[in-house]
Amino acid sequence: MVTPTPKKRKTTAIIDESRMDQIKAFVQGAVYCYCNVADQGSKFSARDLFGAYDSLWSATPLKALHQWHTDNDADDPAGMAGKDLGWILLDVLDSDVRQFRKSKEVVNVYEWLPSEGVGV
Template sequence: MVIEEIKDRSISANLDSSQIKNIRLYVQGAIYCWCKNCKDDKDEPTWFSASSLFGGANYNWEGTPLYDLYKWHKSNNANDPVNMAGQDIGHLLRDVLKTDKRKFNTRKGYTREYRWDGNS
């Protein structure tokens, strides 16, 4: 559950429900892994964003459910399929966090970031 109310957004890729379900499960696994393993020097949870979970060194989505988003945008001639798939991941990340039983804080910068409250 995200403590601060944020605007709902839907993804632009037209994927079937099983693909979306697999992506959401993959995203939730990444969130749980981050919360367990990424702590600051005081052992507190650190901030994360879609790009910290799935961008940078984690850019290669081939073989993961996220690749379906990229393929959809590429096959539908998006000007920048990587960026469009990344935006969809951000929207799905937000949806997953809103339904999670744990509580997350949020802050808006260049990208929206989230942090588990560490107690829930």
């Protein structure tokens, strides 16, 4: 669950439901891994989980986002795929049983909030 209640939107990439489910499962796995190693209260963004050293998406379900933007002649396929991934991350976090607080910095940043009885 994300607070404050987030404004959501759809991705610009048109991805079939089955592939989107795979992408969301992959994103959720990354969030679970992060929460296993991070302290509650630490902050993260889509860029932290999937950018920089983790930006090689070729062998992951995330490749479909980049491929869609490439196939549709986007000026910046990587940038557009990254924005879509940010919206997907928000959706995944909002569906999670744990609580996250969203804040705006250069990009949206999420803080994992402590809550009773909800572990990793």
